[in-house]
Amino acid sequence: xxxxxxxGPGLVKPSETLSLTCTVSGGSISSxxxxxxxxxxxxxxxxxxxxxxxxxxxxxxSLTSRVTMSIDTPTKQLSLKLNSVTAADTAVYYCVDYMDxxxxxxxxxxxx
Amino acid sequence: xxxxxxSPATLSLxxxxxxxxSCRASQSVSSSLAWYQQKPGQxxxxxxxxxxxxxxxIPARFSGSGSGTDFTLTISSLEPEDFAIYYCQQxxxxxxxxxxxGTKVEIK
Numbered sequence: 001x002x003x004x005x006x007x008g009p010g011l012v013k014p015s016e017t018l019s020l021t022c023t024v025s026g027g028s029i030s031s032x033x034x035x036x037x038x039x040x041x042x043x044x045x046x047x048x049x050x051x052x053x054x055x056x057x058x059x060x061x062s063l064t065s066r067v068t069m070s071i072d073t074p075t076k077q078l079s080l081k082l083n084s085v086t087a088a089d090t091a092v093y094y095c096v097d098y099m100d101x102x103x104x105x106x107x108x109x110x111x112x
Numbered sequence: 113x114x115x116x117x118x119s120p121a122t123l124s125l126x127x128x129x130x131x132x133x134s135c136r137a138s139q140s141v142s143s144s145l146a147w148y149q150q151k152p153g154q155x156x157x158x159x160x161x162x163x164x165x166x167x168x169x170i171p172a173r174f175s176g177s178g179s180g181t182d183f184t185l186t187i188s189s190l191e192p193e194d195f196a197i198y199y200c201q202q203x204x205x206x207x208x209x210x211x212x213x214g215t216k217v218e219i220k
Contacts, residue, residue, distance in 0.1 A: 045156070045199060045211035060208040061113075094155055100167070102155035 002027035004095050004103035012110050018085050022078040022095030022103060029053070029076045032098035036069065036080045039105070040091035048093075051078065085110045114138050114205050116212035118198075124220040131187040133215045135200035140180045144204035147176055147185045150214075151196045160185065161203075187217075195219050 008020035022034070036048040049059040051069045059067050068081040078095055092105040115138040125131055135145065143163040148156035158167040160176035163183060173188040187194055200212040 044213050045201075047207070047209045047211070049207070058207050062208070100158040100161075102157075105155055 006103045006106040018082040020080045024076045035096045038091040118212035122216045133185040135183040137181045141202040141204035146201045148199045
């Protein structure tokens with residue numbers, strides 16, 4: 001059974017870059033695709049993007065200018081970077097595998 | 113971007129009662145619709161995909177129906193553990209996949 005664990009800073013200052021990691025255990029990171037989804041009080045559940053094991057990436061058009069996703073196969077980690085953050089980026093961030101297994105999520109607050 | 117509108121916002125029912133939740137799409141999503149359940153402090157859990165297919169391990173009391181723009185999630189007889197928030201998600205037109213705003217099923 002695949003398990004996903006998000007990690008990263010819980011507090012990010014406005015205008016800085018949010019950087020999160022998702023560590024995959026119990027399965028192969030080379031399997032199909034991985035997604036990032038966030039959930040905020042203001043916007044509810046929001047799909048951020050999907051990264052395929054082939055390297056192809058699809059981003060939410062509303063975030064594409066600020067978001068970067070990557071895979072590090074040797075370490076079995078996924079990476080999410082979101083730059084120029086504002087308070088609107090405050091949310092719980094989840095990584096999700098292609099079988100709809102979700103991590104527990106990490107709360108990120110954008111505040112000075 | 114496809115907008116999903118869920119109704120009602122809150123459903124107040126007693127254990128054993130039938131719950132009927134609605135999800136309406138701003139344009140046709142064919143049968144590419146999923147339903148999730150979320151409990152406080154937990155990640156969403158997939159219940160139904162392709163409008164009517166139960167995900168692995170989901171009890172038979174959960175059923176989904178609909179196609180095009182109108183979808184329904186039915187819980188035939190509410191168990192105590194079913195009181196939660198339910199979201200629909202369209203997987204037809206992307207990017208992005210979009211979610212509804214949720215329906216809270218609460219104990220009456």
